[in-house]
Amino acid sequence: MNFELSQEQRILRETLARFSDERIKPRAAAIDEAGEFPHELFMELADLGFFGLRYPESLGGSGVDTLTYCLAIGEIARGSLALAAAAAMQSLMGTHFLHRFGNEAIHERLLKPAILGDKIGTICITEPDAGSDLSAIATSAEKVDGGYRLNGQKTWITSAPVADFFTVFARTGQDKRLTIFLVERDSPGLNVGRAIEKMGVRASLISEVFFEDCFVPEDHRLGDEGRGESGLREILDEIRIMTGALAIGVARAALDEAVQYAAQRQQFGRPINRFQAIQMHLAEMATDLEATTRLVHYTAWLKDTGAPYHREAAMAKLFASERAIDICDKATRVLGSYGFAMEFAAQRYFRDIRFTLYGGGTNEILKTIIAKQLMQ
Numbered sequence: 001m002n003f004e005l006s007q008e009q010r011i012l013r014e015t016l017a018r019f020s021d022e023r024i025k026p027r028a029a030a031i032d033e034a035g036e037f038p039h040e041l042f043m044e045l046a047d048l049g050f051f052g053l054r055y056p057e058s059l060g061g062s063g064v065d066t067l068t069y070c071l072a073i074g075e076i077a078r079g080s081l082a083l084a085a086a087a088a089m090q091s092l093m094g095t096h097f098l099h100r101f102g103n104e105a106i107h108e109r110l111l112k113p114a115i116l117g118d119k120i121g122t123i124c125i126t127e128p129d130a131g132s133d134l135s136a137i138a139t140s141a142e143k144v145d146g147g148y149r150l151n152g153q154k155t156w157i158t159s160a161p162v163a164d165f166f167t168v169f170a171r172t173g174q175d176k177r178l179t180i181f182l183v184e185r186d187s188p189g190l191n192v193g194r195a196i197e198k199m200g201v202r203a204s205l206i207s208e209v210f211f212e213d214c215f216v217p218e219d220h221r222l223g224d225e226g227r228g229e230s231g232l233r234e235i236l237d238e239i240r241i242m243t244g245a246l247a248i249g250v251a252r253a254a255l256d257e258a259v260q261y262a263a264q265r266q267q268f269g270r271p272i273n274r275f276q277a278i279q280m281h282l283a284e285m286a287t288d289l290e291a292t293t294r295l296v297h298y299t300a301w302l303k304d305t306g307a308p309y310h311r312e313a314a315m316a317k318l319f320a321s322e323r324a325i326d327i328c329d330k331a332t333r334v335l336g337s338y339g340f341a342m343e344f345a346a347q348r349y350f351r352d353i354r355f356t357l358y359g360g361g362t363n364e365i366l367k368t369i370i371a372k373q374l375m376q
Contacts, residue, residue: 005071008064008068009068009071012064012068012071012072013071013072013075015048016048016050016071016072016075017075017078019044019045019075019076019079020075020076020078020079021079023041023044023079024041024076024079024080024083025078025079025080027041027080028079028083028345028348029348031080031083031202032080032202032348033202034202035195035203036203037086037159037161037162037204037205038080038082038203039162041080041083042087042117045076045087045117046116046117047117049061049062050072050076050087050091051090051091051095051115051116052091052115053068053091054091054092055099055111059099059107059111059112059115060112060115061115065300065304066241066300066303066304067297067300067304069091069092069242069245070241070242070245070296070297070300071245073087073088073091073246073249074248074249074252075249076249077245077246077248077249077250077253078249078250078253079249080203081200081204081246081250081353081355082201082202082203082204082352083203083204084246084249085201085204085246085355085359086158086159086203086204086205088242088246089121089122089123089158089159090114090117090159092235092238092239093122093123093158093167093235094120094121094122094123094158094159094163094167095111095114095115095121096123096167097123097167097180097231097235098110098114098121098165098167098182098222100222100223101180101222101223101231102182102222103219106182106219106220110164110182114165119164119165120162121159121163121164121165121166122158122159122160122163122165122166123157123158123167124139124157124160124167124169124209125137125154125232126154126155126156126157127139127153127155128153131156131362132361132362132365134178134229134232137169137170137171138171139151139153139154139168139171139211140170140176141171141172141179141181141216142172143172143173144215146217146218147215147217147218147220147221148170148172148181148215148216148218148221149213149215150168150170150181150183150211150213150214150215151211151212151214152170152211153208153209153211154168154208154210154211155196156206156358157206157207157208157209158204158206159205159206160192160193160205160206160207160208161192161194161195161205161207162205163185163192164185165182165184166183166184166190167180167181167182167222168180168181168182168183168211169181169228169232170228172225172226173225177225177227177228177229178226178227178228178229179221179223179224179225179227179228180221180223180227180231180232181216181220181221181222182216182220182221182222183211183214183216183220184220187214187215187216189211189213189214189215190209190210190214191209191210191212192207192208192210193207193209193210194207195207196208199351199354200351200352200355201352201355236313236360237303237309237310237313237314238313239359239360240313240316240317240360240361240366241299241300241303241309241313241316241317242360243317243320243321243356243360244295244296244316244319244356245296245300245320246355246356246359247296247317247320247321247323247356248289248293248296248320250328250349250352251288251292251323251324251327251328251353253349254285254324254327254328254330254331254346254349254350254353255282255285255286255289255331257331257335257344257345257346257349258281258285258330258331258335258346259273259282261334261335261338261344262278262282262334265335281333282334284326284330285326285327285330285331288326288327289327291323292324295312295315295319295320296316296320298316299312299313299316310369310373311370311373314361314370314373315366315370317356317360317363317366318363318367318370320356321356321357322363324353324356325353325354325357328346328350328353329350331346331350332346332350
């Protein structure tokens with residue numbers, strides 16, 4: 001792989017890096033403390049065209065490749081993982097199936113406004129008894145005149161408290177196979193529960209969603225009936241790559257803070273970066289970050305070139321999240337007691353980064369996927 005970035009990729013990354021440094025980082029602590037959806041920054045990302053990066057120009061997007069998208073989302077995560085999580089939902093999971101299967105009317109009424117930030121979307125997969133086990137999804141959709149009746153409960157739904165539309169996976173037909181549906185916020189029978197309190201990514205609001213005899217029109221079925229699982233498995237690999245990019249962003253922020261602090265903090269008459277124990281932490285952090293970046297970007301490159309990348313996507317997400325957690329932990333150790341203080345960002349990185357353990361499949365599930373690939 002050629003790791004040299006194109007001019008377009010460099011310009012986009014530099015643009016998002018400036019935005020992260022000037023607009024996100026100065027407000028990240030306040031966003032975390034408030035635990036409220038960051039509407040203003042969300043709309044500023046829309047103005048930058050972020051939500052349309054993956055989508056074609058005909059819909060108001062840019063049509064960039066996966067690697068370019070990863071570079072961009074990583075810079076947002078470097079400023080605030082909570083904002084990045086909301087932005088990833090809006091630009092990837094929450095709108096992907098509308099783009100792929102939605103008709104022209106849906107594109108005009110929902111997808112184009114979502115690219116502009118005027119509508120917010122999310123995806124509903126996880127249930128109280130169905131997380132990693134997709135076969136346990138129990139939400140059902142019964143065929144009726146003109147559409148379907150949807151019943152069930154979803155949980156851990158990112159952006160649900162502020163979402164205007166929901167991409168919902170439910171079982172249909174006698175064989176109970178998964179089908180994808182578009183459900184709009186004002187649909188009778190749809191109810192959004194209170195936001196779930198979390199220790200990290202607090203401004204990325206997450207809640208339960210309930211469907212009780214919720215009518216879904218026929219033209220709001222996204223794709224063929226019973227084909228939802230294959231569509232989901234396709235996008236899961238891209239979600240895993242993206243999650244790796246989020247981990248890179250937070251890990252970079254943690255390393256930067258540790259390096260800066262170690263150069264300023266004086267002990268025994270000299271900066272602590274002169275002590276070998278601190279140098280060992282910083283060296284390990286930098287090495288892990290470099291290895292993580294290479295693996296995630298390589299996997300994105302595989303996808304962009306049309307090569308198989310299922311195993312690599314699992315590896316990238318697994319390695320990136322685990323190494324980023326270790327990097328953030330070491331950052332708090334470099335800061336010592338200040339790594340425990342709310343006035344420093346290290347504690348936020350330490351709390352937020354655990355979010356990457358769960359999105360796109362738990363790391364235990366990813367290890368199973370990798371092992372099965374090896375056995376084949």
